[in-house]
Amino acid sequence: MGLKERLTFLSQLRADFVHTGAIQPSSRFLATAMTRPLRERSPGDARILEIGPGTGPVTRAIVRSMGDGDELECYEINSDFAQYLSRTVREDPAFTEARNRIRIHNAPAQEVEAGEGFDFVVCSAPLNNFDAGTIEDILRSSFAAMRPGGTFTFFGYVVFPALRALFARHATLAKLAEAQAVKNDWIMRHRKGSQVVLLNLPPARVHHLEGLSH
Numbered sequence: 001m002g003l004k005e006r007l008t009f010l011s012q013l014r015a016d017f018v019h020t021g022a023i024q025p026s027s028r029f030l031a032t033a034m035t036r037p038l039r040e041r042s043p044g045d046a047r048i049l050e051i052g053p054g055t056g057p058v059t060r061a062i063v064r065s066m067g068d069g070d071e072l073e074c075y076e077i078n079s080d081f082a083q084y085l086s087r088t089v090r091e092d093p094a095f096t097e098a099r100n101r102i103r104i105h106n107a108p109a110q111e112v113e114a115g116e117g118f119d120f121v122v123c124s125a126p127l128n129n130f131d132a133g134t135i136e137d138i139l140r141s142s143f144a145a146m147r148p149g150g151t152f153t154f155f156g157y158v159v160f161p162a163l164r165a166l167f168a169r170h171a172t173l174a175k176l177a178e179a180q181a182v183k184n185d186w187i188m189r190h191r192k193g194s195q196v197v198l199l200n201l202p203p204a205r206v207h208h209l210e211g212l213s214h
């Protein structure tokens with residue numbers, strides 16, 4: 001990870017803590033864990049949705065796992081990040097092969113259209129920072145855009161939520177509990193697997209969820 005990438009991330013963290021939600025871009029270990037379902041899939045072309053690519057560490061891992069016919073749509077709410085990633089995809093040789101099959105939308109994940117039929121959704125949006133309604137909206141629209149049997153992958157930091165709860169006021173605590181309950185409900189209903197990644201700052205747990213088969 002270069003200095004420019006780190007500085008871009010830090011400036012966006014200062015500008016919008018809630019949506020940026022991390023102190024630095026994900027490590028390559030976390031990016032590898034986030035993209036594991038892409039490498040373990042059965043043969044065939046895939047449609048991939050990435051939510052919250054930021055400066056693109058997970059995008060790079062996705063691109064390394066993409067087959068010749070795969071397509072990637074990225075939804076990024078922050079216009080500075082969307083511009084940074086567009087430039088990277090245009091100019092970085094690592095993206096040459098897949099460049100024409102990647103589209104970057106400067107829009108929130110909640111605007112992804114239902115019925116898109118994505119095989120994989122890879123989400124780095126910081127769900128732990130959001131209220132229950134926003135978490136529900138993001139998960140609902142993602143699952144509606146995913147084909148039955150598709151995989152939704154996201155991560156959460158393992159220590160931060162407990163620390164935040166420890167210092168929260170009573171009213172905030174109730175909101176945190178409500179948000180956590182929504183997330184846990186989705187995990188329980190769709191759980192496919194999970195993995196702790198220690199080599200990230202802070203350490204994270206990656207969850208893989210399965211879209212309902214009809």
Ligand SMILES: C[S@@+](CC[C@H](N)C(=O)[O-])C[C@H]1O[C@@H](n2cnc3c(N)ncnc32)[C@H](O)[C@@H]1O
Binds near residue numbers: 125
């Ligand atoms: C924790 S950062 C992760 C960035 C990058 N994927 C990484 O792993 O380093 C969260 C990213 O999600 C984006 N984000 C937050 N809420 C979003 C939403 N509702 N839709 C799309 N992107 C969102 C933020 O702007 C930021 O780029």
